[in-house]
Amino acid sequence: MKFQYRPSETRGGADHGWLKTFHTFSFANYYDEDFEQFGALRVINEDRVAPKTGFPTHPHREAEIFSYIISGELSHKDSMGNVETMVRGDIQMTSGGRGIAHSEYNDHESKQTHFLQIWALPSQRGLTPGYYTRHFTDEEKTDVLKLIVAPVGTEGVTEEREGKSVTPIHSPLHFFASLLSPSTNVKHTILPPTPASRKPDEKLVYVQLVQSSGYNTSKAKKDGQGPLVKITSRAGDEVTLGEGDGVFVRGGKVGEELAMENVGGARGEIVLFEMDA
Template structure:
């Protein structure tokens, strides 16, 4: 495996008043030729939307779009007739397919909403649009890697609109989440690729530590505050993430392991993506 560390400070985005956002990949006015996508991943935006504001109705097509709620409330409406207000632990998946329109709004009178907006490229164009919603508690994610999203057809995945099953995605992507206590560790074992993989001998992994307490890497390392997550492989690769930081992992083989250990002082909220290369 090869690790490429990506500090939070190198992300794009900005403060637009109603929206504070960080972009892992090129998005909107932010362009980074070295970070335009990673496997099927096209967008990871860490968004904070002020009360009584949001994204007005806009179109999407040929993308799998999901929101992972960190705090606050996010209201969703779309052209398929879905109306939903999501809270912490909720995940909402929209399969854009041939085309949909939706809005994402913070209707709360006083609290901002903090969420990850994630886009992945589908494995097939022209799909029928779909909508799925799930809820995963903090307890389900405590000191473990909880599988949240997996390719349609994988074990434990259901096309039910809502329920307790893993959220379906029409893309070769697995998405896990963890709430990792200080001194706790979890190990991710790389899973087999999808049947349609063009490169079955290599997998991609991306890990990001969500900015929940506001401590960045340099402050956490200097003052010992906030979570710090040490990422290691058996091959000797190693890096440490502060909040907002990420690491791109290339060259993973099925069955190989990536270890995540919280060596900081606070609970860390971790998201891990695994994709076909």
């Protein structure tokens, strides 16, 4: 495996007043030729939306778009007739396919909304648009790496609008989350590629430590008071993430392990993406 560390402060983004956002990949007015996408992963925006504001109705197509709610409330409305208010633990997947339009608002009177907005490229074009919601409690994610999203066709994944299964996605992408306590570790084992993989002997992984303690455009604090997640491979590669930091992992082989240990002083929220190369 080969690690590429991405410090939080090198992410793109902006403070628009009503919206404070970080961009892991090129988005809106932020462009970096080195960070346009990673496998099927095209967008990870860490957004904070002020009360009574949000994103007005806008179109999407040929993208799998999902929101992972960290705190606050997010109200969704779309051209398929779906109306939903999401809270912490909720995940909402919109399969854009041939085209949809939606809006996302923080309708709360006083509380900010903090969420990850994630886009992935679909495995095929021209899909019928779809909408799915799931809920995963903090208990389900505490000190384990919980599978949240998996490709359609994966055993146990159903395409019901609501349900108890893992969230379906029409993309070769798995998404995991963990609430990791201090002095605790979890391990991720590289999964087999999807049948359509062009490089079946190589997998991609991206891990990010959510910036849970508050909006901060400076270098992630690593004083030991907050969460610090040390990530190591069996071959000895190692990196330590502060809040907002991420690491791109290339060259993963099926069955290899990534170990993640919280060496800091507070619980941290980890998100992990695994994709075909």
